[in-house]
Amino acid sequence: MNIILGVDIGGSTTKIVAFEQSKRIIKTLQVRAGDQITSLYGAIGHILYECGLTLAEVKAIVLTGVGATMVKGDVYGIPTVRVKEFEAIGLGAQELTGLKETLVVSIGTGTAFVMVSGKDCRHIGGSGVGGGTLTGISSRLLGETHTDAIVAMAEKGSLRQVDLAICDISDEEIPSLPPHVTAANFGKVESTATKEDMAAGLINMVFETAGSLAAFACKNTDIREVVVTGTVATLPQAQKILDGVGMLHGVKFVIPEQAAFATAIGAAVLYFSEVIR
Numbered sequence: 001m002n003i004i005l006g007v008d009i010g011g012s013t014t015k016i017v018a019f020e021q022s023k024r025i026i027k028t029l030q031v032r033a034g035d036q037i038t039s040l041y042g043a044i045g046h047i048l049y050e051c052g053l054t055l056a057e058v059k060a061i062v063l064t065g066v067g068a069t070m071v072k073g074d075v076y077g078i079p080t081v082r083v084k085e086f087e088a089i090g091l092g093a094q095e096l097t098g099l100k101e102t103l104v105v106s107i108g109t110g111t112a113f114v115m116v117s118g119k120d121c122r123h124i125g126g127s128g129v130g131g132g133t134l135t136g137i138s139s140r141l142l143g144e145t146h147t148d149a150i151v152a153m154a155e156k157g158s159l160r161q162v163d164l165a166i167c168d169i170s171d172e173e174i175p176s177l178p179p180h181v182t183a184a185n186f187g188k189v190e191s192t193a194t195k196e197d198m199a200a201g202l203i204n205m206v207f208e209t210a211g212s213l214a215a216f217a218c219k220n221t222d223i224r225e226v227v228v229t230g231t232v233a234t235l236p237q238a239q240k241i242l243d244g245v246g247m248l249h250g251v252k253f254v255i256p257e258q259a260a261f262a263t264a265i266g267a268a269v270l271y272f273s274e275v276i277r
Helices: 036-051 066-070 085-097 131-141 147-154 195-217 238-249 259-272
Strands: 003-009 014-020 025-031 058-064 080-082 101-107 111-117 120-127 182-184 225-229 252-254
Touching (some): 003 259, 014 036, 036 058, 058 259, 085 101, 085 111, 085 120, 101 259, 111 195, 131 147, 131 195, 195 225, 225 238, 238 252
Antiparallel strands (some): 014 025
């Protein structure tokens, strides 16, 4: 069996996807480790074990992500290639959604915005607000760094205890701004606000920031469907918050099923397209 491994070595986690030569995905997983090299080798070993495969069955390894620059030469003696992260982000989103023209919002430790048209993937900017913001502030504010725990806390919280809404500052109706829309994230932190309320506010801030910037990037374009990828995109609050932002700006946010692995998938897509061979 000839297996292609697409690997996205991020700032905090490594995502890996195993493809058969027929381009069928047979396994995905992500690994967190103290450093990116350990994470890479651990991810490869783990996915081979899960699939019952040997190193001899791996035809190629395709690396991308910020950590790919730290890997020199071939991995385990297997032909190893490196591809540009922004191309992998764009083509991965295309592969998962079938959209030929779109804006991809990749939310990792920070957030990257990639404009996609056909096979042209252009990085148009980014934001320092992302998953790193969520866990970093939570470590100080909530005493918690594990995303699952933060999410569970947020599900019990209320934004009304922390966020300032339009209805809090105006008695008059503003046509372009419904009363429930956020006027200021954390602009109304009540003395009764709980850690659960603060967790809800943090998650809301991350997605409202990413969604609003994406909507602004689509202005003066024909793009009305935005693809959101990355591990943070899989949080249960993501779609609801982004739908709210989308309604304000006439944009639809799409979170594909394999959103966390979009960049690793895009790396393999580049290999199969023979662009890098």
